[in-house]
Amino acid sequence: MLENYLPVLMQMLMAAGFAGVTLLASVLAGKSAKRNKMKDSAYECGMLPLGEAQPRFSVKFYIVAMLFVLFDIEVVFMYPWAVIFKDYVAVFGAAIFWWMLSFVGILLVAFLYAWRKKALDWSS
């Protein structure tokens, strides 16, 4: 079974090799010109860079990241359930449906809470 993963490793080495070789080739083949102060400065549409390079950004991005972790785990939990679903129903009946529905229901409460707290509201 494990040997099926060997081609994945080979593919990864090939992809990393490809990226490395193209980057290296561009260094070797590309022209190099003189540096100057203006060329080295950050791009701000031709103006001199102003203020901090990394401005503060909305806390909503963090909230989205946290919600993502929660709900993505939910999705991953549903995969094994989905794969055995048909066979399980054929043998044991519909119980498996209610189990997952209760699991989704609990998470839905959390989702509604996040919604009510305006964690998902980006227009304000």
Add this chain to the structure above:
Amino acid sequence: MGSFLDSINLAFIIAAAVKIVFFSFMVILPMVAYSVYAERRVSAIIQDRVGPNRTGIPLTLFGGKKDIALAGLIQPLADGLKFFLKEDFTPAHVKKFYYWLAPALVMVPAMMTAAVVPFGSELDLGWLAKLGVEGAWLHKPIKLVIADLNVGPLYIFAIASLGVYGIVLAGWSSNSKYPFLGGVRSTSQMISYEIALGLSIIPVLMIFGDLNLSKIAQYQDKNGWLLLPLWGEGLTFKRLVLWIPIFISFIIFVVAMFAETNRAPFDLPECETELVAGYHTEYSSMKFALFFMGEYAAMIIGSGLAVTLFLGGWSIPFGAPLGLGYVEGATPIWLGLLHIGCFLAKVVCFIIFFIWVRWTLPRFRYDQLMKLGWLVMFELALANVILTAALIVWLPN
């Protein structure tokens, strides 16, 4: 460990290497190059322009009288050459290590996901024996998938998510305002739509009961595509009703895929009117090209996955009733090649669709994008999963 090493033989490794080289360098990379060309030509047609139509064989370089234009078909090669020859510039204000790592981190996952997509049924090499080639490996048909894993879609989602790191690192290490904002936006967008993407294929998995993409393609070859269930068992009442959640799944999957690959109408991370070029503003030459190629490669693999899950993968429409279906161990070589051609044709159609959408629809606003992802796509996908489950349980056969 001993038994693990014993189970691997040389023929297996060579076959895997040949498949990797063929699929990566003779299918994906040329497709990346020519989808860029197609994008430019199709957008030109849509906007009533001409597009790149001149780059051909430069006979004048070798003393000829006239160049051969070939409708600009050599353009991608010229572009590639130009990327190599441009100055490789690393600005002084960047964080060097991560600045260099980021383009590779976008390209590598995009190419790695190709490993589990079956690009054909089987290739029978038995005819080589008649030409005098010898070896036991000849008598076992070669499966046309690089790694025949039992976790296909999970592997693709796991690896494809790693692409986010490349974008976030590019935005952060550039140490400049526009890339930073582009990186933050892009990360947030990608993780939001990943949930809908993951949920959208659950109904599909419930119907197949399998995560192996080769088996999913074989099943569809025998019993009709998921979106075209017209042969095999035929169009029973149950399949007709189940077609509805599958179609909703397909729509969610395609929309989420557009958002995942940062394509229009969801191309906010690189929205020119606000953020110049988003996370790759500070990049040039081959480093920029790797971002570009990574995006197109992700688009091609995404199309490949959509085709495999919903549109029968390599299978020919009405293949099984016409005798063009896959029979394990007894698929002649011409049919194997036809299957590869069929898969590529479907992927090309999908890419044309991608391009068409990009030049037709306007871009979303950021709050609309997040609202669509969290409040429409997520809910719809979840409801669709429950609907499919209920239909499978209570629908009479």
